[in-house]
Amino acid sequence: MRLQEYQAKQIFRQFGIKVPKGRIARSLDEVKNIVEELGGKVVLKAQVLVGGRGKAGGVIKAYSIEEALDNAKKLFGRIIKGHIVKKIYVEEMLDIEKELYVGFTYDSTNYCIDMIVGSIGGIDIEEIAVKHPDKIAVKHLDPNNDLWDYIVREVLYEAQIPKEYFNEVFSVVKKLYQVFKSYDAELCEINPLAITKDGNIYAVDARLNIDDDALYRHKDIMELKDFTQMNILERIAEQEHLKYVKIEGNIGIIAAGAGMGMATADLIYLYNGQPANFLDIGGSTPEVVEKSFRLLLQDKDVKVIFVNVLGGLTRCDWIANGIINAIEKLNITLPIVIRLAGTNENEGKTLIKEYITKTSKNNIILVETMEEGAKKAIELSSDNYGHHC
Amino acid sequence: MAIIVDEKNRVIVQGITGREGAFHTKKMLDYGTKIVAGVTPGKGGTEIYGIPVFNTVKEAVKRTRADTTIIFVPPTAGADAVMEAIDAGIKTIVCITDGIPLHDELKICRAAKNSNVNLIGPNTPGVISPGKVLVGIMPPHIFIEGNVGIISRSGSLMYQIAYELTKRKIGQSTAVGVGGDRVIGFSIVKALQEFEKDHHAECVVLIGEIGGSEENRACEFIKEMSKPVVAYIAGITAPPEKRMGHAGAIVERGVETAESKIKDLRLCGAIVCQTLMEVAEKVEKILKR
Numbered sequence: 001m002r003l004q005e006y007q008a009k010q011i012f013r014q015f016g017i018k019v020p021k022g023r024i025a026r027s028l029d030e031v032k033n034i035v036e037e038l039g040g041k042v043v044l045k046a047q048v049l050v051g052g053r054g055k056a057g058g059v060i061k062a063y064s065i066e067e068a069l070d071n072a073k074k075l076f077g078r079i080i081k082g083h084i085v086k087k088i089y090v091e092e093m094l095d096i097e098k099e100l101y102v103g104f105t106y107d108s109t110n111y112c113i114d115m116i117v118g119s120i121g122g123i124d125i126e127e128i129a130v131k132h133p134d135k136i137a138v139k140h141l142d143p144n145n146d147l148w149d150y151i152v153r154e155v156l157y158e159a160q161i162p163k164e165y166f167n168e169v170f171s172v173v174k175k176l177y178q179v180f181k182s183y184d185a186e187l188c189e190i191n192p193l194a195i196t197k198d199g200n201i202y203a204v205d206a207r208l209n210i211d212d213d214a215l216y217r218h219k220d221i222m223e224l225k226d227f228t229q230m231n232i233l234e235r236i237a238e239q240e241h242l243k244y245v246k247i248e249g250n251i252g253i254i255a256a257g258a259g260m261g262m263a264t265a266d267l268i269y270l271y272n273g274q275p276a277n278f279l280d281i282g283g284s285t286p287e288v289v290e291k292s293f294r295l296l297l298q299d300k301d302v303k304v305i306f307v308n309v310l311g312g313l314t315r316c317d318w319i320a321n322g323i324i325n326a327i328e329k330l331n332i333t334l335p336i337v338i339r340l341a342g343t344n345e346n347e348g349k350t351l352i353k354e355y356i357t358k359t360s361k362n363n364i365i366l367v368e369t370m371e372e373g374a375k376k377a378i379e380l381s382s383d384n385y386g387h388h389c
Numbered sequence: 390m391a392i393i394v395d396e397k398n399r400v401i402v403q404g405i406t407g408r409e410g411a412f413h414t415k416k417m418l419d420y421g422t423k424i425v426a427g428v429t430p431g432k433g434g435t436e437i438y439g440i441p442v443f444n445t446v447k448e449a450v451k452r453t454r455a456d457t458t459i460i461f462v463p464p465t466a467g468a469d470a471v472m473e474a475i476d477a478g479i480k481t482i483v484c485i486t487d488g489i490p491l492h493d494e495l496k497i498c499r500a501a502k503n504s505n506v507n508l509i510g511p512n513t514p515g516v517i518s519p520g521k522v523l524v525g526i527m528p529p530h531i532f533i534e535g536n537v538g539i540i541s542r543s544g545s546l547m548y549q550i551a552y553e554l555t556k557r558k559i560g561q562s563t564a565v566g567v568g569g570d571r572v573i574g575f576s577i578v579k580a581l582q583e584f585e586k587d588h589h590a591e592c593v594v595l596i597g598e599i600g601g602s603e604e605n606r607a608c609e610f611i612k613e614m615s616k617p618v619v620a621y622i623a624g625i626t627a628p629p630e631k632r633m634g635h636a637g638a639i640v641e642r643g644v645e646t647a648e649s650k651i652k653d654l655r656l657c658g659a660i661v662c663q664t665l666m667e668v669a670e671k672v673e674k675i676l677k678r
């Protein structure tokens with residue numbers, strides 16, 4: 001889970017890292033109040049969860065209330081890389097002398113925590129690494145060990161952090177490490193870490209991504225989850241605990257297993273069809289099958305649903321029963337293509353065949369392989385067969 | 390021959406009295422796996438399917454000379470279970486548990502590496518050497534004995550490719566799920582190295598997916614391999630920054646896309662297929678040569 005800048009800054013502040021004065025604004029009135037409070041010179045920052053926000057025009061400086069309001073007006077409601085701006089973080093403008101970089105992330109190859117410090121900041125870390133390799137230092141930390149002071153010192157010297165700011169940067173690095181560890185962060189970054197003309201050190205930007213699998217031990221973070229940044233269908237899925245991702249297309253997918261979900265979407269795409277989503281019902285119950293159909297039926301783009309199951313733990317007869325229940329309960333008229341294989345394959349197929357015979361429903365199609373299923377689903381997605389309004 | 394585990398391994402089940410643990414213990418016993426003990430704190434002294442249950446892994450190891458464990462505990466207890474097994478001297482750990490926090494995974498994988506322990510997973514379906522041993526949760530009936538090694542990050546795609554191969558009467562020497570998480574113990578490279586040494590494996594199927602750089606890192610070794618590698622990468626349609634079910638299946642840094650993996654694998658001489666059916670067809674051709 002990626003936190004908004006202002007949320008990350010609140011946490012950084014709690015750990016003793018200085019951040020510029022600022023508040024969140026949801027309307028022009030609020031912008032006006034905050035700018036007055038901060039004395040006129042501000043930076044307006046769109047709170048959208050995308051990378052490269054600054055380059056996309058999401059960060060604007062203003063030197064007066066009028067200018068701030070003018071820019072805020074343009075910023076509210078603007079779409080930045082697919083995200084609508086609803087909140088602006090209004091922050092005091094600092095007199096910056098120098099910009100640095102500090103960050104922590106994980107290294108899955110070496111099973112390490114990576115500490116990264118740069119005596120240049122304000123641009124992407126990847127760019128710093130390419131353009132100024134001598135100004136950046138990376139240290140692999142043992143996750144089972146403490147971060148000793150000497151390790152931080154070594155890295156700061158290697159990154160050529162100037163003597164004048166050495167102690168301040170040292171202290172920020174130690175605090176940021178505490179944030180990283182305490183919050184189960186995947187990434188925790190200050191870029192830029194700014195030294196002001198009056199010699200203070202501030203986290204001017206803040207990034208904090210927290211491991212979703214660790215959220216159970218961070219209830220405070222869970223409450224911050226910003227559902228407004230999600231697609232409406234993804235929001236419903238999240239609340240229903242379904243592993244769902246929306247893709248732009250018209251073939252709904254229900255698959256057993258994460259890999260199978262991806263492979264099914266890929267296969268449809270490969271055959272020139274348009275997958276509408278990823279959805280994994282791995283190890284599921286009939287209730288999950290029903291919830292999944294209910295969700296996909298809310299996607300107005302979906303013209304056909306392809307159920308692709310190779311039962312391991314999941315038994316095909318359970319899935320078949322789940323599908324039949326869902327069709328009956330939700331009165332589904334959309335075409336449904338079904339592929340069942342693996343555990344209790346024959347029982348599952350028999351249930352579906354019997355149901356088709358009994359009800360003479362021609363919108364249910366049983367196929368033998370996932371390739372055949374994908375082709376059939378594409379065929380049905382492109383004509384008006386069984387189209388519902 | 391089989392890689393990672395064979396008939397001789399003495400296996401314990403951590404979390405044996407839980408619903409999943411008990412269910413799969415029965416399946417593994419039926420398959421012939423030598424399960425010597427179970428561990429559930431507080432249930433020591435009881436029995437399940439005639440297998441003694443102990444309170445701690447240390448006690449189980451002492452009494453039964455176990456060398457291998459399979460872990461079925463909830464995600465909040467997963468890392469602790471792995472550490473307990475390492476501390477007790479277990480040499481092969483199969484961690485089925487899905488959803489262990491990233492920071493804990495870094496710690497357990499590092500600890501396993503430092504102690505020369507093979508940690509398969511976390512979030513793995515386990516290992517099967519058809520006809521010999523099952524230390525995992527895969528449906529054994531879709532696997533048959535043979536000469537193809539399978540490495541997969543995804544459980545469901547491992548089943549799919551095994552199903553396709555078995556349908557063509559092509560058997561498998563060992564199938565190993567390396568796990569769908571961002572941080573895993575037993576790497577794809579390690580699995581490839583083991584299959585290269587295994588006399589029974591004539592060719593290797595590698596099922597990868599978006600996220601991480603496991604597949605890219607395997608390329609250097611694939612170049613040196615004498616055995617053909619047939620690969621498939623899932624997730625070409627995955628939008629960036631979205632978690633596709635597996636914790637590891639997310640494109641975050643650009644290099645983790647399906648395209649980059651396919652390109653790297655092709656460059657190092659692997660045969661990369663667009664569908665799993667094509668993988669099975671390619672393997673069939675290779676074995677007929």
